[in-house]
Amino acid sequence: MATEIRMQTAPAQGQLVRTKERKALFWGLLFTLPATLGFLIFTAGPMIVSLFLSLTDYSVFKEATGWVGFEHYARLMSGQDELFVKSLQVTFYFVVLKVPATILVSLAIALLLNMNVKGRAMFRTIVYLPSIVPAVATAMIWMWLLNPDLGLINQLLSSLNLPTSSWLYAENTVIPSVVLTTMWGIGGTVVIFLAGLSGIPQQYYEAIDVDGGGWWHKLRHITIPLVSPTIFFNTVMAIIGAFQVFNEAYILTGGGPNNASLFYIFYLWRTAFRDTEMGYASALAWIMFAIISIFTLFVFRTAKSWVHYEGEGR
Amino acid sequence: MRPAVLKQTLAYIALIAISVMFLIPFIWMVRSSLMNLGQIFVMPPVWIPSPVQWDNFTRALTILPFDRFFLNTLIIVFFSVLGTVISSSVAAFGFSRISWKGRNTVFAILLSAMMLPGAVTLIPTFLGWRSLGFYDTYMPLILPAFFGGGIFNIFLLRQFYMTIPRDFDEAAVVDGAGYFQIYSRIILPLSRSAVIVVSLFTFLNAWNDFFGPLIYLKSSEKFTLALGLQMFQGAYTSQWDLLMAASAAVVLPCVVVFLIGQKYFLEGITLTGLKG
Numbered sequence: 001m002a003t004e005i006r007m008q009t010a011p012a013q014g015q016l017v018r019t020k021e022r023k024a025l026f027w028g029l030l031f032t033l034p035a036t037l038g039f040l041i042f043t044a045g046p047m048i049v050s051l052f053l054s055l056t057d058y059s060v061f062k063e064a065t066g067w068v069g070f071e072h073y074a075r076l077m078s079g080q081d082e083l084f085v086k087s088l089q090v091t092f093y094f095v096v097l098k099v100p101a102t103i104l105v106s107l108a109i110a111l112l113l114n115m116n117v118k119g120r121a122m123f124r125t126i127v128y129l130p131s132i133v134p135a136v137a138t139a140m141i142w143m144w145l146l147n148p149d150l151g152l153i154n155q156l157l158s159s160l161n162l163p164t165s166s167w168l169y170a171e172n173t174v175i176p177s178v179v180l181t182t183m184w185g186i187g188g189t190v191v192i193f194l195a196g197l198s199g200i201p202q203q204y205y206e207a208i209d210v211d212g213g214g215w216w217h218k219l220r221h222i223t224i225p226l227v228s229p230t231i232f233f234n235t236v237m238a239i240i241g242a243f244q245v246f247n248e249a250y251i252l253t254g255g256g257p258n259n260a261s262l263f264y265i266f267y268l269w270r271t272a273f274r275d276t277e278m279g280y281a282s283a284l285a286w287i288m289f290a291i292i293s294i295f296t297l298f299v300f301r302t303a304k305s306w307v308h309y310e311g312e313g314r
Numbered sequence: 315m316r317p318a319v320l321k322q323t324l325a326y327i328a329l330i331a332i333s334v335m336f337l338i339p340f341i342w343m344v345r346s347s348l349m350n351l352g353q354i355f356v357m358p359p360v361w362i363p364s365p366v367q368w369d370n371f372t373r374a375l376t377i378l379p380f381d382r383f384f385l386n387t388l389i390i391v392f393f394s395v396l397g398t399v400i401s402s403s404v405a406a407f408g409f410s411r412i413s414w415k416g417r418n419t420v421f422a423i424l425l426s427a428m429m430l431p432g433a434v435t436l437i438p439t440f441l442g443w444r445s446l447g448f449y450d451t452y453m454p455l456i457l458p459a460f461f462g463g464g465i466f467n468i469f470l471l472r473q474f475y476m477t478i479p480r481d482f483d484e485a486a487v488v489d490g491a492g493y494f495q496i497y498s499r500i501i502l503p504l505s506r507s508a509v510i511v512v513s514l515f516t517f518l519n520a521w522n523d524f525f526g527p528l529i530y531l532k533s534s535e536k537f538t539l540a541l542g543l544q545m546f547q548g549a550y551t552s553q554w555d556l557l558m559a560a561s562a563a564v565v566l567p568c569v570v571v572f573l574i575g576q577k578y579f580l581e582g583i584t585l586t587g588l589k590g
Contacts, residue, residue, distance in 0.1 A: 024414045027493045031408025034401040035424060035468060038461025042439060043427045049438035060441075109332060115325045125576060126333045129340075132572045134522040136543045137561040141339045143547075144346065144554050150355050152342055159358055184339060191580055215321075244431055247524050251544060268433055273529065278437050285433040292431055 054282035061276055072283035084284070086259050087267040090175065094263065095242040097179045102238045103231060106186045110193035111223070124194070128187035139251040142181040143168070168253055171260035178248050178261060189234050196230030197223070225308040232307045236299055243292050264288055343565070346558035347371070354554055370559040374546070377556070380563070382535060383542035386452075387521060390538060393456040394520040395513050398463030402512060403505070405462055406471035407497045411483060421472075424465050432525075440529060450532040455523070459516070467512045470582060474508035475501060511582030514575045521568060539564045 029036075054072055058065045079085055113124055130138070145152050146167040154164040167177040204222045213221075224231075249255055249266035268288070272281035341361070346354055347370055348363040375381070408414075409421045443454040462468060478501060486496050502509070524540045531537060534545065543564050550556055572579060 021415070024412050028408050028412040028414030028417055031412065031493070031497070032405050032420065034460065035405035035408075035462030035465075036420065038401075038458060039424050039427060039465075041461065042458055043430065043435055046435035046438035046442070047430070049441075050434050053437060112325055112328055112332070115322075117322065117325055117329065119329075123329050123333055124580070125573075126336050128579070129569065129572065130336055132518055132522075132568050133565050134540050134543075134568065135524050136540045136547075137343075137565045140543070140547055140557055140561045141343050144558065145339060145342060147554075150554075152338075152359060155357055155359055184336065240429065240431070244433070250528070251524075251547075265433055272437055272440075278441070282437050285431070285436065288431055289434050292429075296429065 050282045050285060053279050054286055056279045057277075058279040058282075059276045060278065065279075068279070072280050073287075076283060076287060083259065083262060083267060087262045087264045090260065090262050091243060091245070091264040093175050094179065094245060095239065097176060098182060098242045099235065099238045101179060101183060102186055102189055102242075103235055105183060106189040106234070107193050107227075107231070109186075110190050110197055111219075113190070113194055114197040124191070127190050131185040131187035133185070135247040136251055138181065138184065139248065142184070143252060146177060146181075168261075169257060171257055174253055174257065174261045178245075178252060181252065182245075182248065189238070192234055193227065193230055196227045200226045228307045229309060232299070232303055236296055239295050239299065240292055243288065243295075340565075343558050343562055346554055347562045348559075349555055351553075351555050367555065370555050371563060374556040374559040375563060377550070378542055378546050379535070380539070380542060380560070383537050383539045386536060387538040387540075390452055390455050390527075391517055391520040393452075394459045395516045397456065397459030398467055398516045399509055399513055400463075401460050402463035402467040403471055403502060403509060404497070405468045406475055407493075407501055409468065410472045410475040411496065411501060412493060424462075425469065428465050428469075436529075443530065449530065450536065451530075452536070454530045455520075455526050463512075463516070467516065470512060470515075471505065471508055474505050478504055507578060507581065510575065511578045514571065514578055515582060517571060518568060 055067065055069055056065050057068050075081060076084055109127060113120060113127070117123075133141075146154075148154060148164070148166045148169055151167075153167075157164045165173050165177075168174050200223065204226070205218055208218050208222065244265050245263050246265040246269065249261055249263040250269075253261040255262040255266055255270075264284075265288070268281050268284045271277050271284060345361055345363055348366050348368065349360075349370075350365075350367050353360055353363065409417060439454075443449060446453075448454055482500050482504075483496050486500055491499070522540060523538070524544070527538045527541045528544075531541065534542075537545065543560055546560050547557055
């Protein structure tokens with residue numbers, strides 16, 4: 001008798017679990033449907049089309065579109081496109097300056113803000129505020145500040161008998177100047193560092209106090225290792241962002257002088273929307289994707305040796 | 315005690331110096347926006363405008379139809395925020411409060427889109443909108459918000475939902491509530507602050523967006539503030555009094571929104587940054 005009942009209920013229960021699972025699957029898919037559709041329509045679909053386009057000579061104004069295979073990529077790799085080479089150099093130079101500067105300066109500011117000082121919230125607000133200013137307004141303010149003849153910065157420099165600069169208007173200073181203007185907006189990175197720093201238990205520092213270590217010792221052996229996951233996160237984000245700079249090129253410099261600030265995405269935009277070479281521009285986009293992937297992967301690979309995760313979880 | 319006091323003092327000096335550096339561009343903008351051209355160019359620089367030239371604002375904002383740009387921007391911002399809040403909160407619910415097969419895989423795939431440079435999808439997306447006849451309309455700027463509203467926002471809300479105890483859902487299920495009731499009656503009201511964070515971020519992104527309007531809008535009467543400001547700069551180079559007045563007018567709403575919602579902003583960044 002008993003076995004019979006068990007045999008009857010077991011499948012019934014399985015059935016119940018299965019309908020519950022099916023119900024959850026149905027609702028789960030339904031709730032996430034707009035997001036998955038959005039991903040398919042605005043990310044996955046365009047990605048496939050973009051790959052396809054990069055193998056054609058598609059242009060908005062051309063009647064017929066021809067299949068060119070890997071011609072675009074071959075041309076890019078051969079170095080025939082001098083502007084492409086130039087835009088790569090410009091962008092790499094920018095990334096090399098911008099990423100370490102962002103990490104070092106924002107970590108330094110975050111360390112200061114993390115000290116037990118009065119008015120901490122106010123200082124934090126001041127540092128964060130510029131990062132919410134629209135890019136166009138930021139560009140205009142800095143164009144005015146860095147104006148070679150009448151701008152505040154050159155006026156201050158000359159009043160201190162320091163050498164002035166042409167800033168955005170000279171080939172050799174334009175990229176560092178753009179880096180400078182973007183440094184105004186590092187508040188977001190600072191706040192993320194602050195969050196990382198506030199997670200460090202105070203006892204660790206007290207232990208060093210007992211052992212008689214100085215601030216350098218604390219920074220080197222406690223703060224930096226424990227905040228390294230945040231350094232890692234911010235570095236990855238900074239690399240991805242720095243490679244894709246566009247607004248600054250478009251508004252501040254127009255790519256000049258003499259292509260000295262021909263940022264990669266600016267060149268891509270010009271190729272696609274001014275010269276309407278959509279096929280070629282798609283190939284440019286994939287090259288950028290490859291470059292960013294390689295760099296991110298590289299940072300991920302090296303992470304094991306310098307990113308320190310507390311305990312088992314993250 | 316001595317070294318501690320010294321350390322504090324040095325920290326203050328550094329923080330004040332940094333604050334001054336971050337504030338000077340704002341101050342310089344505001345002071346230039348209230349000066350006449352003669353005073354702007356005086357050397358050494360004058361910091362306090364006299365007389366105060368309020369007229370710069372009226373002039374700057376009427377040379378181009380900035381009221382129109384303002385309205386256009388508001389329309390885009392409103393629908394972006396609406397779409398983002400609805401679709402990202404629904405999606406975040408599906409990715410955190412319902413356990414379904416394949417959930418984490420789907421979420422990981424969506425999350426990977428965050429790494430993808432926008433340039434890769436730009437051209438096909440543009441061509442798609444164009445072939446649908448939506449070039450030079452607000453559709454390309456608004457409609458995507460209703461399809462997930464950006465994985466970043468879904469991620470942020472999901473992080474928040476996961477801090478809400480499961481017991482709430484189970485109690486509701488006992489009372490006979492379905493998933494939709496759990497979402498609308500329990501999760502959404504409890505995550506008010508996270509929803510505000512998402513709204514604020516979306517507001518600023520839409521308000522500040524330059525690239526989207528640049529690509530999709532052609533007729534100047536449809537321009538947003540960001541585009542209008544750029545157009546103004548192109549036409550009135552070196553009229554720094556007017557340029558700074560227009561800039562200040564565009565910056566002001568952002569600053570006000572930020573100062574009001576400050577607490578939420580910092581919370582939101584912390585929420586995403588820590589678990590990044």
